[in-house]
Amino acid sequence: MRSFQSTPVDMPDKLRVRRWLTTIWPFLLEYRGRVIGAMICLLLAKLASVVMPFLLKYQVDHLDAAGTIGENWWAAFPLLLLLAYGTVRFMTVFAGELRDLLFGRVAERVMRRMSLALFRHLHSLSLSFHLDRQTGALQRDIERGTNGISFLMRFLIFNILPTFLELGLVIVLLLINYPPVFAGITLVAVVLYVGYSVKVTEWRTRHVREANQMDSSTHARALDSLLNYETVKYFTAEERESADYDGSLARWEKARRMNRLSLFTLNSGQALIISVAMACMLMSAAHYVLIGEMTLGDFTLVNAFMFQLFLPLNFLGFVYREIKASVANIERMFVLLDIETDVPDNATKGLNVTRGEVVFDRVGFDYGNGRQVLNELSFSVPAGKTLALVGGSGAGKSTITRLLFRFYDVASGQIRIDGQLITDVSQASLRQALGIVPQDTVLFNDTLRNNLLYACPDASEADLQDVVQMASLDRLVAENPAGLETVVGERGLKLSGGEKQRIAIARMLLKRPAIMVFDEATSSLDSETERSIMKEIRRVSEGHTALIIAHRLSTVVDADEIAVLENGQIAERGNHRELLAKNGRYAALWQAQQASGEVD
Incomplete structure (x- = not known):
């Protein structure tokens, strides 16, 4: 480029x-x-x-x-x-x-x-x-x-x-x-x-x-x-x-x-x-x-x-x-x-999601600075199941999200959805099938309503009110005289970090994608709101393929599987009880967060 x-x-x-x-x-x-x-x-x-x-x-x-x-x-x-x-x-x-x-x-x-x-x-x-x-x-x-x-x-x-x-x-x-x-x-x-x-x-x-x-x-x-x-x-x-x-x-x-x-x-x-x-x-x-x-x-x-x-x-x-x-x-x-893009979109075939299985097959990636972020990474998210990725900062968790959305192309290996290479389908169809709640939510300088409808402009008022309730946004809407017509300010600066994240969750829920990605989705929320939203996330993601990237382990204990990412590879994998029983890297993270009060 x-x-x-x-x-x-x-x-x-x-x-x-x-x-x-x-x-x-x-x-x-x-x-x-x-x-x-x-x-x-x-x-x-x-x-x-x-x-x-x-x-x-x-x-x-x-x-x-x-x-x-x-x-x-x-x-x-x-x-x-x-x-x-x-x-x-x-x-x-x-x-x-x-x-x-x-x-x-x-x-x-x-x-x-x-x-x-x-x-x-x-x-x-x-x-x-x-x-x-x-x-x-x-x-x-x-x-x-x-x-x-x-x-x-x-x-x-x-x-x-x-x-x-x-x-x-x-x-x-x-x-x-x-x-x-x-x-x-x-x-x-x-x-x-x-x-x-x-x-x-x-x-x-x-x-x-x-x-x-x-x-x-x-x-x-x-x-x-x-x-x-x-x-x-x-x-x-x-x-x-x-x-x-x-x-x-x-x-x-x-x-x-x-x-x-x-x-x-x-x-x-x-x-x-x-x-x-x-x-x-x-x-x-x-x-x-x-x-x-x-x-x-x-x-x-x-x-x-x-x-x-x-x-x-x-x-x-x-x-x-x-x-x-x-x-x-x-x-x-x-x-x-x-200027030419690093990720060309030459495919005309659309992604056909029938089950929603996601597979990372020996994926290698670096950002061009010589540091290998992912190294022969392999894992799968079975259709209709929830996989949580946990690990320390710099382990490559957010990089996985960027590769899945094809913001970057892998240096080696393959990423497949229902057996289809994501490089063989159009980027528009790929991202239409994916929904995300990002770690850093940036909003448009527009109303609450329009920021929510950005995910689905044709959504009905009933659907809009439903996701407002599900994401615990009803209090924010009630406290503002303008309600859903409240302007959030440039990049959402008039709202708190937790409020912005709840809007991002509601926006993703309104889209109802086949595959859901939660990238540190509750990192800015208090414990009570976090429990409420995680309950709704589990309800909405039931039957959907979901990838949860988290630092706070209390948010992923109910995941079907948890994978511990370390040095660009999967170090451990299993459910919460299995990983605690192994007394390995996950157990060490759990104990450290218990000591600091991050988990109940």
Whole structure:
């Protein structure tokens, strides 16, 4: 898998832009009629803008030739020329606005499609990516990336190419109608302007990219600190957090300062080239007027062409800078799309659960750090039975859950459900058959009702009330005036650990899966509530295959079988009485927890 943090971004710009356009092109074809209409409006606007200086020239020449007419001024009044000039100017603006109206929906649809594609892709990536990610930086990369795509589409298609088209038309018209010096000055100015803009913008883009990186890093640092607000308070680390944040801001400030200096260099150089070119053009035009080879109308036309020419040219400099900035913005978004999951989901066959037997057959696994977590692990959970996995911290209990849900793939061995390899079935069908109560329950910033219904959106109100009772949530619901409409806060921070775990239990019960997994499901509950919930868990899991991962042994004494996990292997296996009689590892754990008061 390509690393999110270290993916190289040294792909040549032309290849990068070509790849992006290839990605975006199918979305553009959804509204090909609007795209064609926008292109027609674009051509009309550019042709109208080239015609305007000629209409202005004819007006000036007509008025100059008319001289002083006196009372009969109206006879020489260029009404048709003035009306034509106004109409053409209106058409220039109207065609541009109509173009934006037609293409606006196309751009918004592309942004929607790209955002959805990235959102789905992020959900398809493996757990290892999400454990390494920085949520704040990731959010900024996505936000800037979608905005950059919109800018790239609008301005690359409707400003860069049309500007060069207009430049070509102007140079040809000047060459045909006037001495070559005018076309020559225009051509030299354009070449110098574009060359200078490209060279300086290449230098400037490095600072734009660095400023964006510092912005993402600063945002991620602040978000991480705020999400861990309680931890900061526990350790009175406010000043340390502020100092670290200020350090990130200082690096961002330096990057922005270089960004601003590079912008000053670029704008000043462009302005100098434009000013010198316009001065040379006007001096040449004045010379030809004085020697009688050009009229005042021609002088006005050249002047109008210069303003009309260098206005889009100056805008071209802005667009090029912004396109380079957009390239720097969206490259991270496409890097995300390039990341491949460690756990590919290529199977189309669904899991067919008839009995619910789970088998781990000589499973080996490590997290890539050289430490073997599971070593030739073999065990089975018979259909309709409950197996409890117990052991010390780091024994690999939670890893078994992650492998069963296929958050990771095994390094060796096999995992089968009813004889079917879990790698041969789709991940969606696998996880649909499994239900879990995790050790660390994270809730959405939504109501109690919606957090419960997340497991089964179509559940009835009766089913919802049933699981509320079963998970002992009725007291929490009764104590809150809003009842099930109570908002739980970001990540469920408004609730206690026990309340969050009861919600997780109710959510799993509402799903009623074929195979149930309880990963430290009662670790945050008091003894009385624990007994009540374990009683309900035993009732609901009766007849279902259940895997209970537990630290507190009192929660698993009624399990059909208990397996003691040690050093990635099964050290002992049997029911509670059998394991106590063996006086082995399980008995030692039981005695230690009795001494500490963890079991009755």
